[in-house]
Structures are given as C-alpha cells and as structure tokens.
Amino acid sequence: MAEADQTGVPISVIIPMYQHWELAPTLLAALEAQTLPKDRWECFIVDNGSDRVPDPATLPDFVTLLECPRPGSYAARNVALEQARGELLVFTDADCRPRPDWLERLWARHQESPGARLIAGGVRVCKFDSAPPNAVEIYDTAMGIPQARYARRGYAATANLAVPRSAFERLGPFDAARFSGGDAEFCQRAGAAGIPLFYEAAAAVDHPARRDWPELTTKLKRVKGGQIRSGPWKRRLKFLIKTFVPPVWAFWYAVRSDKVSPREKLTVLRVQTALWFLEMAETLRLLFNGRMERR
Known part of the structure; x- marks a missing residue:
C-alpha cells in the first residue's frame, strides 16, 4: 500500500467494476453530488476484466480508472490500495447510490476518533424506479444487506465500509483469493487485532433491490x-x-x-x-x- 505523504487527500473512494458499466452514470452522479468538496477526496474505479471498458477520457475528472486482470472484487480493491493516498479508505459497490452527505458523514465520524477503527455505513436496499415490485424485489428489500445486523456481529459489507489507512498498514490487504466474504474476513481480522468497528447509519448508500431470480x-x-x-x-x-x-x-x-x-x-x-x-x-x-x- 502506498505510503501516506503530505500531498495526500483525506479520503480515497475505491469501487470495483465488473461488466456492468451501464450502472456507472447513476454512481457517478451520486459522487458528483457529494457535499464534501472534491479537493478533499479522490476516487478509483477498478475494472476487473470487463468485456467493454470506457475510454478514461469520458469519465469525470475526479475518477481514476485502474485495471485488475485477476478475477475477484477483493483483488480489484487491493489494486486501488496500492495507488490510494487517503487517510481514510472508503469502499462502495458499482451498483450503489451514495447519499449526498455520505463522505462528509464518514469523515466526521472518523475525525471523532482518528485512531484505527472501521466504520460501517448504512445500506438501504430499495427499488430505483417507481414500478410495482415483483417477488424478488420485495424479498431483497426486506432481507438484502442487513448492515446494522452485520455490524453488531463485528463485520460489514464493502457496499459501505470505511477503513483507516493505518488498519491496512497493520493488517495487510483483503484476501484476494476470495470471490465473496472478503469484507467479513477483513473486519473479523481487524477485530481480532483490537481494531473496533462502529456503525454510522446516517452515512448511507442506497443499493438496488435485485430484480429477478x-x-x-x-x-x-x-x-x-x-x-x-x-x-x-x-x-x-x-x-x-x-x-x-x-x-x-x-x-x-x-x-x-x-x-x-x-x-x-x-x-x-x-x-x-x-x-x-x-x-x-x-x-x-x-x-x-x-x-x-x-x-
């Protein structure tokens, strides 16, 4: 992981992307609307072997596009960790829509106790359109990503997770061999090392309910x-x-x-x-x- 330096920014946002670049406009619009000024954060999108990848010149100025040929979202996140300059590393997913005050709230919570501790932000699973929900959407709205429950058990989904740089420097990166569960494994590794996890419901992202079986x-x-x-x-x-x-x-x-x-x-x-x-x-x-x- 890159060493912190005097030219660093407070926050690095890291987002893996695999195939679903059609989701990018919603994600990028939500990042554009962040209330925390853009000179206070940077953003890395890591393509993880998509068939089609956009020209970096078509992406907003605040986005740095990276590539990770090794399959797996945790391997992709680790690639961004090597480039990130932030004091706080913030993770979300390509299909999420962060609330406008997402980064501002995460940073404020981090500043309350800037030592090594993880912050799990709220995740609301919901429909992104006004059509009546089908059975799968109803199910996922009720059951999908219960972040508050996860946090009570000592882990959180990377749909909304903030990790201080010092925690990665102490523990190492995500387990790149995993396709699933690498977020829980990292959080539990942190807990075993005495690094606590806090839940901040107000620092929220919306996650679309899965649409079909x-x-x-x-x-x-x-x-x-x-x-x-x-x-x-x-x-x-x-x-x-x-x-x-x-x-x-x-x-x-x-x-x-x-x-x-x-x-x-x-x-x-x-x-x-x-x-x-x-x-x-x-x-x-x-x-x-x-x-x-x-x-």
Whole structure:
C-alpha cells in the first residue's frame, strides 16, 4: 500500500467494476453530488476484466480508472490500495447510490476518533424506479444487506465500509483469493487485532433491490462458494452444518421486518424457503466439484 505523504487527500473512494458499466452514470452522479468538496477526496474505479471498458477520457475528472486482470472484487480493491493516498479508505459497490452527505458523514465520524477503527455505513436496499415490485424485489428489500445486523456481529459489507489507512498498514490487504466474504474476513481480522468497528447509519448508500431470480441466485451461489470453499476448515464446517438447518433466523427476521407490508412478508417467506433448497443443492455441488461462482 502506498505510503501516506503530505500531498495526500483525506479520503480515497475505491469501487470495483465488473461488466456492468451501464450502472456507472447513476454512481457517478451520486459522487458528483457529494457535499464534501472534491479537493478533499479522490476516487478509483477498478475494472476487473470487463468485456467493454470506457475510454478514461469520458469519465469525470475526479475518477481514476485502474485495471485488475485477476478475477475477484477483493483483488480489484487491493489494486486501488496500492495507488490510494487517503487517510481514510472508503469502499462502495458499482451498483450503489451514495447519499449526498455520505463522505462528509464518514469523515466526521472518523475525525471523532482518528485512531484505527472501521466504520460501517448504512445500506438501504430499495427499488430505483417507481414500478410495482415483483417477488424478488420485495424479498431483497426486506432481507438484502442487513448492515446494522452485520455490524453488531463485528463485520460489514464493502457496499459501505470505511477503513483507516493505518488498519491496512497493520493488517495487510483483503484476501484476494476470495470471490465473496472478503469484507467479513477483513473486519473479523481487524477485530481480532483490537481494531473496533462502529456503525454510522446516517452515512448511507442506497443499493438496488435485485430484480429477478437469476440475480438473486447468482449472489447466493457466490456467497455460498465463499463460505464452503474459503477460509479455515472450522469456519467452512460451521457453514456446511448451518446450510442444512432450517433458516429459522431468516424467517424470524422477515416476520419482524418493517421494510415490507404484512402481505409482502408472506412473499418474503416463500422466496426464502426456495432459496434454502437452492442453498442446499449448491452446497452439495460445491462439495463435489468445488468450482465457485465469481458473480
């Protein structure tokens, strides 16, 4: 990771991108609207092997385009870490829409205690258009990326995560071998080293609800691959056993959700049940051939 210097900026924003460059206009408009002045932050978008990559000259002046040929979003994030000058490294995803005060709030929280600590920002899963939601969108609105719950358990999604430079210098980068779960692994590594994680709900990004069954199942397969094929064997065994236990916690979380109506909760429960059966099937597949989904 690059050494901090006197020409550094307070914040470096890091975003991996794979294939879905059509999402860039929404993301870039949200970054353009940030209330924190642009001379206070820099932005790196790391293309991770997309078939089509835009000409860097067509991107806004505040964006630096990098390339990472090694598959995996954590490998891509690590490439940007080598170039970043910021005191605070802020991560989000290509399909997210940060709120205008996102960076300003993260920086203010960091300034309250500038020592090594991680900040998990809020993530709201929602539709980005006004059409009536389908069953998958209803499910993802209720269940997708429960960042507050993650933070209580000591980790956070890189859809909205801020990490001081000093933490990376102490712990090293993300695990580049992972396609999923590298954010949780890093946060847990930080916790084991005595670096705390704080939750800042107001420093929020909006994340689009997944629109159809293939989008939902691709995510499930990617996550399950990270659980079953990555990390220490005890952790993998825990996830293996957990897979074949009815997801009572998920059903309870859905019933208690205030993000959907009572009628929509029945839809969420039906989708969750179908996903559980798929999760078991995917786990068996991984045990037999071991190939992980990238996206």
